[in-house]
Amino acid sequence: MVRNLVVLGGSSHPKLTETICNQLGIPPANILLSKFAVGETRVEIQESVRGKDVFVIQSGGGKVNDHLMELLITISACRTASAKRITAVLPLFPYSRQSDIPYNKAGAPLAKASGHRSRQGTYTFDSRPQTPHPGQPESTGLANGAQNLHHQLGRLKTEDQRNGVSFEAQPPRRTDTLDSTKSDKSQDSPKPNGLVNGTSKSTSRMPAFQPQPGYKQWVAQAGTLVADLLTCAGADHVITMDLHDPQYQGFFDIPVDNLYGHTLLRKYIQHNIPNYQQAVIVSPDAGGAKRATAVADALGMPFALIHKERRPTQITDRQNATMMLVGEVGNRTAILIDDLADTANTITRAAKLLKKEGATQVYALVTHGILSGDAIDRINKSALDKVVVTNTVDQTEHLRECPKLAQLEVGNVFAEAIRRVHHGESISVLFEV
Numbered sequence: 408m409v410r411n412l413v414v415l416g417g418s419s420h421p422k423l424t425e426t427i428c429n430q431l432g433i434p435p436a437n438i439l440l441s442k443f444a445v446g447e448t449r450v451e452i453q454e455s456v457r458g459k460d461v462f463v464i465q466s467g468g469g470k471v472n473d474h475l476m477e478l479l480i481t482i483s484a485c486r487t488a489s490a491k492r493i494t495a496v497l498p499l500f501p502y503s504r505q506s507d508i509p510y511n512k513a514g515a516p517l518a519k520a521s522g523h524r525s526r527q528g529t530y531t532f533d534s535r536p537q538t539p540h541p542g543q544p545e546s547t548g549l550a551n552g553a554q555n556l557h558h559q560l561g562r563l564k565t566e567d568q569r570n571g572v573s574f575e576a577q578p579p580r581r582t583d584t585l586d587s588t589k590s591d592k593s594q595d596s597p598k599p600n601g602l603v604n605g606t607s608k609s610t611s612r613m614p615a616f617q618p619q620p621g622y623k624q625w626v627a628q629a630g631t632l633v634a635d636l637l638t639c640a641g642a643d644h645v646i647t648m649d650l651h652d653p654q655y656q657g658f659f660d661i662p663v664d665n666l667y668g669h670t671l672l673r674k675y676i677q678h679n680i681p682n683y684q685q686a687v688i689v690s691p692d693a694g695g696a697k698r699a700t701a702v703a704d705a706l707g708m709p710f711a712l713i714h715k716e717r718r719p720t721q722i723t724d725r726q727n728a729t730m731m732l733v734g735e736v737g738n739r740t741a742i743l744i745d746d747l748a749d750t751a752n753t754i755t756r757a758a759k760l761l762k763k764e765g766a767t768q769v770y771a772l773v774t775h776g777i778l779s780g781d782a783i784d785r786i787n788k789s790a791l792d793k794v795v796v797t798n799t800v801d802q803t804e805h806l807r808e809c810p811k812l813a814q815l816e817v818g819n820v821f822a823e824a825i826r827r828v829h830h831g832e833s834i835s836v837l838f839e840v
């Protein structure tokens with residue numbers, strides 16, 4: 408018997424909401440989801456949630472930005488309508504692949520050199536201007552990189568003179584150089600109101616900022632923003648499944664229950680793959696190795712890893728990335744385990760490699776079958792024999808178009824998590840592999 412429990416479904420996955428409600432034995436609450444002519448999202452909760460334990464179900468995938476906005480507005484509406492507790496149930500967490508600053512093996516974003524410097528092989532990691540150190544040659548008596556600034560100020564002076572503006576550029580001086588004298592220091596003492604040596608100068612004019620090649624002006628940390636938006640809207644709790652990066656839970660200051668999808672994948676292997684003990688579990692990239700080894704260890708199966716030579720950041724890079732197999736797959740069924748398939752490039756390229764290395768059959772077992780763009784076409788034409796996904800994302804269309812695709816139901820797992828959270832029971836049983 409569930410009392411004071413309200414389940415609200417967003418527009419991302421009505422079928423999953425229905426399954427969850429059937430499992431819980433309650434109807435979904437009435438909610439009106441629509442759009443104003445301008446495209447803004449409109450949410451109207453058509454029953455009272457005052458003092459209730461509210462669970463809002465909304466998944467990623469599809470029109471992900473619209474769904475996220477709808478979720479935020481729904482949570483906020485429940486908060487202002489005095490709900491007792493609001494839990495955001497996100498079977499696929501949107502933006503969870505953007506939890507950190509995009510990193511590239513060539514270096515951190517600020518150090519990446521993609522322009523002419525790297526082509527000429529002249530890129531260095533030295534700071535500009537350089538950090539001064541004792542014994543460094545100084546041709547003009549200026550410390551290290553200050554020469555460069557002096558040069559730029561000199562150019563500024565020339566330009567101003569050309570424009571008829573009287574401006575005497577003062578070379579910046581340092582008081583910490585080895586040969587600095589007392590008289591130097593007296594010249595350097597700061598003057599109030601931008602006065603230099605008692606005369607008003609246009610010292611506010613600085614050379615324009617010139618970014619180095621490869622410099623990223625701003626890298627958005629969307630994962631942090633989404634975590635903040637959810638808590639700011641009024642969420643008290645989050646339930647999700649197979650976060651791309653489990654450390655993303657640390658971005659929240661509210662409880663996050665990250666359910667495991669690989670329990671379902673393991674059961675599929677046990678019940679549907681003949682002689683699975685002779686098969687080999689394969690992780691299609693290093694990032695998913697922990698996830699795949701958990702399944703291999705639980706089933707006592709061998710494990711292999713595909714190493715992407717270069718961590719790709721763009722679709723074109725991804726297609727070019729070299730893949731290398733570490734482990735034996737010859738004359739075995741290979742079972743790829745991954746958290747998500749978006750363009751399906753990773754699993755289709757991995758399947759090609761595995762067949763080339765002698766695998767007899769290739770399965771791909773993936774928690775989140777986002778399968779955007781031409782992913783379905785790619786799978787249909789690929790070396791994959793079977794692709795198994797859960798329905799954290801609606802698979803109705805995909806199943807119609809892809810005969811290789813099979814779906815595992817997650818509705819009962821989420822229903823059980825909701826029931827346990829509502830009753831204050833432990834959900835650790837749902838984390839068992």
Ligand SMILES: O=P(O)(O)OC[C@H]1O[C@H](OP(=O)(O)OP(=O)(O)O)[C@H](O)[C@@H]1O
Pocket residue numbers: 504651691692693694695745746747748749750751752753754
């Ligand atoms: O279907 P696709 O478009 O190929 O995307 C799927 C891949 O993307 C993610 O990894 P990612 O490339 O982000 O690397 P990571 O696991 O090292 O973070 C995910 O874990 C899959 O391996």
